[in-house]
Amino acid sequence: MNSTVWIVLAVVLVVLAAVTGFLYYQGNKLQKKQAEQQAEIAKHAQQMNLLIIDKKKLPLRDSGLPQMVLDQAPARAKRAKVPIVKAKVGPKIMSLMANEDIYDEIPVKANVKAMVSGIYITSVNNYRNAPVPEPEKKGFFEKIRRKAAEGTAPAPTTESKKKGSKKNS
Numbered sequence: 433m434n435s436t437v438w439i440v441l442a443v444v445l446v447v448l449a450a451v452t453g454f455l456y457y458q459g460n461k462l463q464k465k466q467a468e469q470q471a472e473i474a475k476h477a478q479q480m481n482l483l484i485i486d487k488k489k490l491p492l493r494d495s496g497l498p499q500m501v502l503d504q505a506p507a508r509a510k511r512a513k514v515p516i517v518k519a520k521v522g523p524k525i526m527s528l529m530a531n532e533d534i535y536d537e538i539p540v541k542a543n544v545k546a547m548v549s550g551i552y553i554t555s556v557n558n559y560r561n562a563p564v565p566e567p568e569k570k571g572f573f574e575k576i577r578r579k580a581a582e583g584t585a586p587a588p589t590t591e592s593k594k595k596g597s598k599k600n601s
Contacts, residue, residue: 477549479557483520484540487530489513496527497551517553528553 492505495516502510515535517528530538530553538544538556545558570578 473549473552473554477547477554479545480521480548482528482544482546482548482553484517484538484542484544485520485525486518487535487538487540488516489535490516495529497529501551526551531555 492510515530547555
């Protein structure tokens with residue numbers, strides 16, 4: 433009975449090692465592919481003046497992008513929500529996809545200079561006539577999370593307590 437436990441444990445460890453190795457190999461392969469895609473996007477990027485009309489996160493099928501883009505997207509990507517920006521480029525109004533990292537930085541109803549590669553906004557550089565966003569009201573739990581992330585102020589030392597008690601005396 434004791435030997436069967438060791439055999440099962442050894443099989444489980446071998447399977448875990450194989451799965452870990454496979455995931456490591458796939459991760460490296462996907463990282464290389466993403467690096468090639470980013471290099472290609474950067475190579476074809478050009479600066480454009482855009483008047484941002486609206487921005488939303490929508491499923492790809494509801495985004496208003498050209499049919500050719502929808503046909504090339506995998507089925508999983510069609511259901512996922514992507515950041516879509518409606519912008520006036522010259523005389524045309526177009527739907528563009530934005531990079532997730534810069535989506536929150538894009539001001540609505542403002543002129544911007546952006547680096548665009550095809551229908552993909554990679555960066556936003558110069559804002560003109562950008563409306564000032566209203567500061568968001570933070571809730572109680574959000575304040576607590578922010579303080580925990582920043583680290584709390586150091587607790588008063590015993591010396592400062594003693595000094596405070598001397599002043600009161």
